[in-house]
Amino acid sequence: MENDPIASRLGAVYPELPPGERAVVRVLLDDYPFAALGSLRALAERAGVSPPTASRLFDRLGYDGFSDFQAAVRDGARDRSRLLEFITHRPQASESGGPHPGRPGGDTPAGAADPGAWSGVAGPEAPAGEEPAVTRSGGPGAAAPGGRAGARVSGAAAGESDGGAGLSSLWQAAEDLRAGLDGTLTAVPEPLYHRAAALLAEAGSVWALGGPLSELAADYLIRQLAGLRPKAERVPGSAPGRARTVLDLTASDVVVAYDFRRYSPRTARFVHAARARGARLVLVTDAWGSPLAAEAEVLIRLPREAAGPIAPLAHEIAVTELLLVATAARLAPSAAGRLAALDELTQTL
Structure with missing residues (x-):
């Protein structure tokens, strides 16, 4: 999400906004881009403000109303490459194999934004004409793969063959797959x-x-x-x-x-x-x-x-x-x- 110009702009103007419009920005960034895809009334209700207050935010940002803002969000998401962003911004493992920020035991506080947890839409190999939805990884219920004892490769052995960062990214993708599949079936x-x-x-x-x-x-x-x-x-x-x-x-x-x-x-x-x-x-x-x-x-x-x-x-x-x-x-x-x-x-x- 850190590469999305609209999300970056929302974060940049946040300190200058009145409280009601700040509340709208918090909702948008917490569930970006999906919070922007519903109705203006639904967005305002989530932020605890009136629809006119929410509407003033988009006027202030220079959009021709909320529908114009939605169109810009959709167009921006359509241009991003999820696979490219994954390769470029995948989490980097420390040499000691310690926890990553944003994971349990990491340095990112609970509830704080984890840029590495966001990815864009369909990778560069995806043919034109179809693109899967934007995704937020690490959803509720994500479980570590290989639930049986001894199923995981040891950190030292994996580091020798694939590198710590590569293994970390692989396990994160496996966790995302399991959590996403559970969410789909539910x-x-x-x-x-x-x-x-x-x-x-x-x-x-x-x-x-x-x-x-x-x-x-x-x-x-x-x-x-x-x-x-x-x-x-x-x-x-x-x-x-x-x-x-x-x-x-x-x-x-x-x-x-x-x-x-x-x-x-x-x-x-x-x-x-x-x-x-x-x-x-x-x-x-x-x-x-x-x-x-x-x-x-x-x-x-x-x-x-x-x-x-x-x-x-x-x-x-x-x-x-x-x-x-x-x-x-x-x-x-x-x-x-x-x-x-x-x-x-x-x-x-």
Whole structure:
């Protein structure tokens, strides 16, 4: 977060602000950038001030109202590279292997900002068209990996092979992965899985697609779902193939779209065309909210916690697994017979 110009500016002007506007800045910086993404009223309530007081802050900063400030926050986050920032600003381990500031036993007081705990959005390898949500690492419930005794490599041995700083960053990423995954599984309520499963089980056909990264989750969904029921397909990649798919869609069909920042224009175009033919939408997206959210019959929104500096595909796969479990339960026992026949044919062929 220390590299974000908007956050830096908020911190710089803080001492000059009146008390009410200071309260707004504290809320923004404590939960940046997510505190800026809701309504002005919600932000004011969190800060304990009136909406006009909160609004004066953004006027003072030179924005054309709160919506202009929100747009600037979104644009700034879109330009940051989470992987690059991780590599550039990862915590540096001391030679003695002592605790790091901001961790238990470190020098940073409880509740103080830990710049190393923040990262930007999708790494430089992420293809254009998709970007995972901004993440704050080290969330509540983070646990050390390797819970069994002796599972960790000793500090001395690890230092000889990888270097203390590299090992520290690796374990932090593992802690973030575990905490983020726990948060994801907790955040999606069970009734939502059952609503999606009902659509997947009863649809005339199911078509899934995603962006450059999340298409892997879409592919996994279809590979497993095709064993449970017929007419489960990936959306073709070519424009002619997509056109033929849309041409035959009806109101009995379901599209499952995985759409994460940066949101894929190709995914949006297909979904809009499918919805125009009456198809229903199950959307899996992030905390920022895909532009397709308003069109979804079932909206599964993953929380903002992610797996350190790498795109959190594990979270998308975990949610997909639970969707499949709920669908399999709804399709039993017909799915059991289908799977048995599939196994027999697989051995024969």
